[in-house]
Amino acid sequence: MASIVVVGGGLAGLTCAWRLLRAGHQVEVLEASDQPGGHLGVVDADEPEIDTGESFDERFDVNTLRLAQQLDVGGVRQPVSAGAPHARDRADVAVLRDGRLYGERGRGLVGYLATSLLPLGARLGLASYGARALLWGRRLRMARAEWVQRLDTTSYAEDALRFAGRDAAQLVLGPVAEAATSCPTYELSRAFALEAGLRWWLPGRPIAFARGGRELVDALAARVRVRRECEVVAVESETDGARVRYRVRGDERNALADAVVVAVSAAHVSRVCAKLTPDEAGFFESVRYAPRLGVHLVLAPLPAPLLNRSFVLPRREGHASISIRIGRLRADDEGQRTTVLTLWSSPAVVEDDLRASDGALVERALRDLSRTPIGRIAVRDARVSRRPNAVPLFSVGHPTRVERFVDRIDRTPRVAFAGDYLVAPDVEGGVTSGMRAATRIAREFAAARTEGSAALRC
Numbered sequence: 001m002a003s004i005v006v007v008g009g010g011l012a013g014l015t016c017a018w019r020l021l022r023a024g025h026q027v028e029v030l031e032a033s034d035q036p037g038g039h040l041g042v043v044d045a046d047e048p049e050i051d052t053g054e055s056f057d058e059r060f061d062v063n064t065l066r067l068a069q070q071l072d073v074g075g076v077r078q079p080v081s082a083g084a085p086h087a088r089d090r091a092d093v094a095v096l097r098d099g100r101l102y103g104e105r106g107r108g109l110v111g112y113l114a115t116s117l118l119p120l121g122a123r124l125g126l127a128s129y130g131a132r133a134l135l136w137g138r139r140l141r142m143a144r145a146e147w148v149q150r151l152d153t154t155s156y157a158e159d160a161l162r163f164a165g166r167d168a169a170q171l172v173l174g175p176v177a178e179a180a181t182s183c184p185t186y187e188l189s190r191a192f193a194l195e196a197g198l199r200w201w202l203p204g205r206p207i208a209f210a211r212g213g214r215e216l217v218d219a220l221a222a223r224v225r226v227r228r229e230c231e232v233v234a235v236e237s238e239t240d241g242a243r244v245r246y247r248v249r250g251d252e253r254n255a256l257a258d259a260v261v262v263a264v265s266a267a268h269v270s271r272v273c274a275k276l277t278p279d280e281a282g283f284f285e286s287v288r289y290a291p292r293l294g295v296h297l298v299l300a301p302l303p304a305p306l307l308n309r310s311f312v313l314p315r316r317e318g319h320a321s322i323s324i325r326i327g328r329l330r331a332d333d334e335g336q337r338t339t340v341l342t343l344w345s346s347p348a349v350v351e352d353d354l355r356a357s358d359g360a361l362v363e364r365a366l367r368d369l370s371r372t373p374i375g376r377i378a379v380r381d382a383r384v385s386r387r388p389n390a391v392p393l394f395s396v397g398h399p400t401r402v403e404r405f406v407d408r409i410d411r412t413p414r415v416a417f418a419g420d421y422l423v424a425p426d427v428e429g430g431v432t433s434g435m436r437a438a439t440r441i442a443r444e445f446a447a448a449r450t451e452g453s454a455a456l457r458c
């Protein structure tokens with residue numbers, strides 16, 4: 001049995017810790033904030049407690065659902081179509097054009113083809129692009145490294161423009177991808193988008209947990225030892241282990257473990273690990289994050305057919321918001337729920353929006369909304385949430401650099417890394433990276449025991 005410290009109690013860190021615990025190791029998670037869960041578990045003070053309702057798909061979120069099963073989470077999980085309260089289907093994104101919504105609930109790409117959103121030629125372009133995504137996306141999933149490097153040479157915007165045509169690229173392919181990733185499509189890697197596109201374009205079979213995605217966080221945090229308000233300031237390899245220095249309520253402390261898993265955002269890794277190998281330092285310097293800004297409008301309940309829907313607003317139509325998500329506030333003590341519309345800023349304007357005043361942003365959101373079928377509405381409350389480093393950018397070159405990083409020879413001894421930036425910017429990405437880090441460490445310890453070696457290359 002080895003002692004392992006996991007730095008960071010987001011989904012990646014918690015998943016890794018739970019897997020290592022199950023493999024018989026002694027594990028402790030150090031989390032800087034007062035509650036675990038990272039991006040999934042924390043609601044900013046200025047953000048209303050929305051039932052965001054992450055939904056999962058049995059074909060794509062394989063590791064998340066396997067984890068949920070092992071943790072006995074989601075016993076009451078329901079198909080979204082059955083009206084689960086926390087429901088959202090990623091394939092259910094309506095496109096707004098000339099004040100009308102196009103796209104059919106849960107039908108993915110086919111839902112746009114069946115409407116008059118696009119002229120006939122553009123519909124053919126969209127259909128053939130969908131078929132291409134299916135072909136290449138499947139290959140990417142099966143044989144990653146070889147295909148990733150081959151396809152990670154151009155942006156999704158260029159690829160879509162070339163193979164699907166201007167209308168299909170600007171009205172459907174681009175806006176849906178920007179809404180899903182917060183990344184401008186002229187930066188987004190074609191390799192990442194073609195693989196992720198399977199999830200965006202294939203008709204969904206989504207299921208949701210009864211209390212939303214945070215059920216996973218709660219179940220993990222109940223099983224592993226998480227020390228809150230422990231901000232790790234340094235991780236250093238030593239001959240027989242790795243030392244972690246951390247601050248807890250102003251006190252400096254340290255601990256020696258057999259291995260450490262660093263599961264913080266890539267932007268924070270070099271602050272924590274001062275002595276990375278050159279390959280590792282180069283990789284972490286290259287990872288960039290996109291900001292997210294949401295204007296949350298709290299209003300009287302909207303009609304049920306609109307609930308849990310998402311709309312994308314193509315930039316070509318002159319909107320500053322890229323998408324509108326209709327959700328509900330957490331039920332209050334009397335079980336009452338209120339509708340919340342969140343308008344997310346387009347990647348094209350989000351940097352400027354971070355500096356704009358709340359009043360101006362709310363006013364603009366209402367203007368964008370007045371051009372949708374929702375029209376002018378009375379708002380009870382409005383809040384703006386700003387997250388400067390929210391989402392890892394899977395831009396051109398990033399997927400290839402991840403492949404090289406994973407296979408690097410020159411590794412900091414006894415230190416492993418986990419985080420969504422290594423797989424995909426979503427729950428499945430965080431969970432998968434945590435599982436992979438745990439598997440690698442468990443294997444290394446087993447091999448070291450067999451060979452009687454003390455040199456661990458996690």
Ligand SMILES: Cc1cc2nc3c(=O)[nH]c(=O)nc-3n(C[C@H](O)[C@H](O)[C@H](O)COP(=O)(O)OP(=O)(O)OC[C@H]3O[C@@H](n4cnc5c(N)ncnc54)[C@H](O)[C@@H]3O)c2cc1C
Binds near residue numbers: 030040
């Ligand atoms: C606004 C928003 C909405 C999203 N919605 C969805 C969605 O609907 N569906 C979906 O699938 N995904 C969604 N995502 C993405 C998903 O939440 C993330 O991909 C996932 O949670 C990332 O997990 P992680 O563990 O890799 O990183 P993080 O969540 O960033 O966790 C890192 C943890 O490390 C801690 N930490 C940092 N520094 C230190 C330190 N020095 N010492 C100790 N601890 C430290 C942090 O406090 C944090 O808890 C959303 C993300 C955002 C920002």
